[in-house]
Structure formats: structure tokens, C-alpha cells
Amino acid sequence: MQMAAAERYLDLYGRFAEGIAATGTPVEVSLDELAQVLFCTTRNVKLVLRRMEEECWIRWLPGRGRGNRSQLVFLQERDTMLLELAQRMAQRGEYKPAFELIHTHGKGSPVKDRFSEWLELHFGYRTEVLDGKRSVDTLRLPVHTPIVTLDPGDVLYAFDAHMIKQLFNQLVYYDVVAGRVVPAIAHAWESNKEATVWQFHLRKGVYFHHGHEMTADDVIFSLERLRSGKAHSWLLRSVRKIESVGLRTIRIELEKPNRIFHRFMSSPAASILPRELLESDEEQFWRKPSGTGPFMAGEWNEDRFVLTVNKNYYNGRAHLDGVVIAFMPPEHGDSSRKCWEKLIWDHDLQDQKPEEDWVTVETLCKGCTMLTWNLGKDGPQQSALFRKAVDLLIDRHTMIRELGEDRMYAARGFRPDDNTPLRSIRHDSALARALLRESGYDGTPITLYTTSFNMRDARWIAERCGEHGVVVHIEQHDSNEFKRRDVINEADTILYGILFAQDEVCEIESYEQHGSFLKEHLHPEFRAWARDKIDIALASKTSEERRLIMGEIEDRLREEGHVVFLLHKKTNTSYHPGIKGITMSSLGWIDFKDVWVQSASG
Numbered sequence: 001m002q003m004a005a006a007e008r009y010l011d012l013y014g015r016f017a018e019g020i021a022a023t024g025t026p027v028e029v030s031l032d033e034l035a036q037v038l039f040c041t042t043r044n045v046k047l048v049l050r051r052m053e054e055e056c057w058i059r060w061l062p063g064r065g066r067g068n069r070s071q072l073v074f075l076q077e078r079d080t081m082l083l084e085l086a087q088r089m090a091q092r093g094e095y096k097p098a099f100e101l102i103h104t105h106g107k108g109s110p111v112k113d114r115f116s117e118w119l120e121l122h123f124g125y126r127t128e129v130l131d132g133k134r135s136v137d138t139l140r141l142p143v144h145t146p147i148v149t150l151d152p153g154d155v156l157y158a159f160d161a162h163m164i165k166q167l168f169n170q171l172v173y174y175d176v177v178a179g180r181v182v183p184a185i186a187h188a189w190e191s192n193k194e195a196t197v198w199q200f201h202l203r204k205g206v207y208f209h210h211g212h213e214m215t216a217d218d219v220i221f222s223l224e225r226l227r228s229g230k231a232h233s234w235l236l237r238s239v240r241k242i243e244s245v246g247l248r249t250i251r252i253e254l255e256k257p258n259r260i261f262h263r264f265m266s267s268p269a270a271s272i273l274p275r276e277l278l279e280s281d282e283e284q285f286w287r288k289p290s291g292t293g294p295f296m297a298g299e300w301n302e303d304r305f306v307l308t309v310n311k312n313y314y315n316g317r318a319h320l321d322g323v324v325i326a327f328m329p330p331e332h333g334d335s336s337r338k339c340w341e342k343l344i345w346d347h348d349l350q351d352q353k354p355e356e357d358w359v360t361v362e363t364l365c366k367g368c369t370m371l372t373w374n375l376g377k378d379g380p381q382q383s384a385l386f387r388k389a390v391d392l393l394i395d396r397h398t399m400i401r402e403l404g405e406d407r408m409y410a411a412r413g414f415r416p417d418d419n420t421p422l423r424s425i426r427h428d429s430a431l432a433r434a435l436l437r438e439s440g441y442d443g444t445p446i447t448l449y450t451t452s453f454n455m456r457d458a459r460w461i462a463e464r465c466g467e468h469g470v471v472v473h474i475e476q477h478d479s480n481e482f483k484r485r486d487v488i489n490e491a492d493t494i495l496y497g498i499l500f501a502q503d504e505v506c507e508i509e510s511y512e513q514h515g516s517f518l519k520e521h522l523h524p525e526f527r528a529w530a531r532d533k534i535d536i537a538l539a540s541k542t543s544e545e546r547r548l549i550m551g552e553i554e555d556r557l558r559e560e561g562h563v564v565f566l567l568h569k570k571t572n573t574s575y576h577p578g579i580k581g582i583t584m585s586s587l588g589w590i591d592f593k594d595v596w597v598q599s600a601s602g
Helices: 003-016 031-038 042-054 078-091 095-105 111-122 158-167 216-227 275-280 384-393 396-403 429-439 452-466 485-490 503-512 517-521 524-539 543-559
Strands: 026-028 058-061 071-074 124-130 134-143 172-175 180-183 186-191 197-202 239-244 249-254 295-300 304-309 322-327 359-364 367-373 407-410 446-450 472-476 493-499 563-565 567-575
Touching: 003 031, 003 042, 003 071, 003 078, 003 095, 031 042, 042 058, 078 095, 078 111, 095 111, 095 322, 111 124, 158 295, 158 304, 180 186, 197 216, 216 239, 216 249, 216 275, 295 322, 367 452, 367 517, 384 429, 384 452, 384 563, 396 407, 396 452, 396 567, 446 452, 446 485, 452 472, 452 493, 485 517, 493 517, 503 517, 503 524, 503 543, 524 543, 543 563
Parallel strands: 134 322, 446 472, 446 493
Antiparallel strands: 026 071, 058 071, 124 134, 172 180, 186 197, 197 249, 239 249, 295 304, 304 322, 359 567, 367 493, 367 563, 367 567, 407 567
16 A cells, blocks of 8 residues: 555545445546645646556446546555554554544544553554564553653753663663662662762673773762762762773772762663763754664664663673664554553463463552642742642542542651551641632632643642632643653742662662753752751661651652652553563563563473
């Protein structure tokens, strides 16, 4: 099927065949009318019609003699052709254009639903045979969020961080399950007694995707680049000096003690980059970045991001040959499998086990949804009484019951604990109204910014507040817009979700990272106080001591109403039992490297 010709057929069908009882019914039409629809001359119309007749799509009956109009007979059902055309586009990776085509030509038809059902079979784990002999294992995953950046130093979102971990490595890796730091690019490390000097010893034979061996020079370049104004420069704010000791040892001297500095170095932001390529042409580099990770960057456009396996990965080749991340438009909506994680299955196995026998893993996310109050901007939120009133107006348990889905528990702080399922968060509308009167609230609207992902929660909160006279105006912004400091500063409050991939490090990040909604909205006095507390925590010898100090910051956040903690959510991952190596990363995404399929024969 010629794509351009098929689209022209759909254009003609939409203009002349709508409302016709059945295909095959002649429609009277002139060449001039056809030319207007096809935006071409009548001479070219005849050529187009001839090609369509050759494809057996139409029958053209030219009028003979004065007063006899020509007739056009449509032989192909619109929905059938539209679905086939959309499927072909999707097979080429053109997902957004496929949905746009259906939106243009299929309004009121079941084609979108049928296409979404077909996509469920298109996505997932599949083994394909190339050239009649070579099998290739590919994982195709639909996502509804774009990649905002692959620059480790500026990463803000969990999905971006997950992609970065596929392409790049860090000096060390933090094993969340075991609760310890393990080797990565550095095979060993140590610090002095005061935790002010750290040394990392680099592996031999670690190569970037473009074939050059990683050196101490690349590590120093990457860390110095991170220090110089990047969003995550906070990771290195206490660094006095970074230098090499010999060919394969990095020495980092700190101004203050940091007993978890090696965990800082496991952050995706501290990924090691190739100095040579970045200094040569940084803009070109980010179009197809080269790291040392298990996968290499391939095609990257508005429709998809392709990862291909790094066969020379220092820590063992991935079982997959490639991963295709498909960026779905909003109109894709939810499929019957709800989450993309549920699409991890092999189509050769689909008849062996019913979906009820799939393995399902339910995980309570280490984080919460929350509202930050912008205390750097004039408005009702400057009143602690007003902030407390809004907190009391939000009945979290009713919110969970009414909105359902992945919303599990009311949040009292950042993370859920053993008491979270049993805890009741206070809701008191009468006291809230009294506090509003005491605060002098005069009905001034509050502007709440959020993304499409949290719009249902935002509308629910706005409706509840509105019932008690608090006017909330919601503005939806995409992830790219939220990278801009002026957008963050314009909001009175931002509704978002925070996820702690690493408990201590990510919690500190929320107070220190440039562009963090929490940091940017806190009062400067609070930020300075929190930084002093963080320095004390980093110098503490045990995790228990650090937890107590960080708990003091969280308690003050809650008690003074700097934020409104909302809900804890869950993630459900379901997969066919024949798919092995499924583990969830600390960022809440499936790790690609170790996924493989067990054949029916075992």
C-alpha cells in the first residue's frame, strides 16, 4: 500500500462518502471538486484516480455528454484501510502520526479502539528472525512521557534518570535491596577517618560506545562539569579538589565530612562522560550520546527512542538485543493492561498461560504526592494559617476512595512506614474555615501548577477547596516547561510526586537540587537552616543518626505548613511467567539488562 495514495483515498472518502449506506454506491462528483480536496490540478487528479483504480480502491465512471456528471465508487471500507495504514505507520515507529491520522479520518469510528488493541500485541517482548538466520530479542514499551534530557547533570525526572542509567555508568552502584554500595566503574574505594578525602580506583578495559577506553581524565572532566552550574552540582558542593593519582585512581578532597559521599557518586547525575566528544561538539553529542552503559543510543525522535545492546559491556552483555521506547500521545489513553510494565511478555507464550497466572508484583512507592507552597511570592500562601486550613480541607482518605487506581494511603511525610496503612490523617472542615477567617483570606485565587499526570488529583483538590470558598486556578504544564525557573516561580503551589530512589541521597536532593520544586519554593531562611542540618547529618557516623536529623527537617516542613503531604501510591508490575530477569529499579522502572525469555521447552 502506498501511504500517500492511501491518505488521499481517505481524504476523498471523508469528503464524498460520509453518510453513504455501503461501499460500492456511486457518488456524483466533478474533477474540479476532486481537485479542491486533493489540492492539485484536474490533470493530476486523473493520474491519482488511475493509480487508485489500479489498486482496486475505486471505480471511476467519467460522465459522457452534456449534463452527465462523473461518478466515483469507493470499493474499500474506510475503517479497514485506516486501521491498516495506522498499523503500518506504527511498525515503522511513527506512533504519533498514526494516532493523528486516526484522529483526522476516524472520528466517531471504532478504529482508535481497534488500533489500541492491536498495539498491545505490537508492544512487549518479541523475538524476530532477521536474514532468515539471526534472531533478535527486542522489548517495545509505550510511555506517555517524553525524554526531557539525557544530560546527567540536569536530570529532574525518574524516567530520564532510568534512561541515563541504560547509557552511562557511575563510579559505584547503590544496591537498594542489600543497602550497600557495590563496585561499578570503580572496583574499589576508601576514605580517610574524617571522611574528607575519598579515593576511587578505576577498572581497566571499560570502553565508551564509540570505542575509546575510559580514563581518569574522563572521570575528572565529568565531575568538574557537574560542579560548574549543573542542576545537580549540589552533589559536589563540599568538594575542594579533584585529581588523579596515577593512571587509575581518583582522589577527591572535601571541605566538610561526608560519610556517604560514595553514595553521592552512585547518582545518575554523577555519570561518567567522554571528555573528547563533549569538548569536540557538545550539541552533536547529545543527539546520540556515548556512554559505557549496557545499551547504546540509537534513533531518537518525537516518536521513539531506540536502545541497542552494548556487546562489550564490562559487566556482561544484556540478554536483550534492543529496546524501543515508544512515545504515546495523550489520545492513546489507557490500554486494558493499564501500565506499560504489564506489556512485558513474549507473543509465542501468549497461549500457554492465561493472564490470571501471570506474576504480579505490587510495590509501594518510596515517596509521595505533595503540594509545595511558594513562599518567595506574595499571596494567601504567605499565611501559615491559610496553609494549615488548606491542609485540613483535604480529606485524603475520601480522595483515595473516590479517585482509586494507584492511590493507596494518606501521607504524613515523604515515605510510607509500617504504620502508614493504619494511620488516619486529620481532616477538619470546621476548623479549616475558622483558620481561613483568622488568616483574613479574601477569596484571592491560588494558582496551582501541575502536569497532565496529576490533573485528576488537582481537580479534586480544587473542587474541595472551592466548596469552602478557597479559589484554586489550575494550570497544566509539561515537563519541559517545568525546567524553567520562571514557571516554577509563577506558581503559588505545585502538585507533583516525589520518588526516593535512594532514601538519604534523594531526600537531600529535594532540598538542594537547582530546579527542585521544594527547594525553589522554600523561604531562604529555611533553606539555609536545612543546609546546616544536612551538613551535620552527612558528618554523622550512622544511618540512624542521619535519619533523626533529616526527620527534624521533615517535621518542620509539616508543622509550619511549607508543604502539604498528600498520598502514597503503588506500582503494579504483571508479567508472563516465561519472562525472566524482571526486577524493578529504585526509580520504579524495569531494569532492561537482565530481562530474558524462557522457551516453552524450558
